[in-house]
Amino acid sequence: MARIFITGSTDGLGRLAAERLIQLGHRVILHARDQRRAEAVWDSARAEAIVTGDLASLDETQELAAEVNALGRCNAVIHNAGIYQDASRAILRVNTLAPYLLTALIHPPRRLIYLSSDMHWQGRPVLEAVRAGRKISYSDSKLHDLLLAKAVARRRPTVYANAVDPGWVPTKMGGPSASDDLRQGFETQAWLAVSGEAGARVSGGYFYHGRAAEYLPAADDVALQEDFLAACEEATGVRLPGSAAGGAEAGSLRN
């Protein structure tokens, strides 16, 4: 039985992945943006705990990491929370800097899953905007999630870190016209979090509906990955532990 923390698990794909994992007998820690949202979902959840924090706030995100650590080590973290449209800097904070901060601050789990999107193909690294905390596009942020997954996979050779494109699915974000399969939209991240199958025990992958999919080749550029991490460090004041060469972090063998 694994213990999994899922960000943004009050709704949409995060909520559905949580329900699936609980159904399979795993222990799940839910995350809500605030107490009101937590109370709205807690009654129907069979989760181990629910933690709160607005990911648009760097301070609240850091407090959230401490709250998760206080509950004990997780086997897997699904970095799922995301927003599509926002006039302010919230996309940068929620989609890019929150997964970076939580990755840096939560006791390293054995498996990390980052929700990206096929829209990352239109994204640009926009590292200057990341450093300066300026507004970025959704596509940019989903390229960042892929770069983060790739960087973590390289820097932490003892863990499995992967990115997932869930497809265009009918959630609050996807909207009612979304044409892809909702079930397939959450099953891949649940599978990557817990499965013992060889296909799920890989690292540095980009998945769509349970299979490796094509992604922007620039995501494999190690110098770009490192520049991205440096930009996140400058924006947050928090360093991702481990060396650029990889392998510096203590950890148990991949399971």
Ligand SMILES: NC(=O)c1ccc[n+]([C@@H]2O[C@H](COP(=O)([O-])OP(=O)(O)OC[C@H]3O[C@@H](n4cnc5c(N)ncnc54)[C@H](OP(=O)(O)O)[C@@H]3O)[C@@H](O)[C@H]2O)c1
């Ligand atoms: N749906 C799609 O078609 C699609 C396609 C490609 C990629 N994705 C990716 O899949 C992931 C999940 O998307 P979804 O469709 O499930 O979206 P969703 O239905 O809008 O749910 C997003 C979740 O993130 C939470 N969240 C948003 N902003 C937050 C904040 N500032 N602090 C804390 N929590 C926050 C939401 O909380 P509330 O419930 O309080 O709002 C909700 O639980 C995202 O990373 C998205 O980019 C989705």
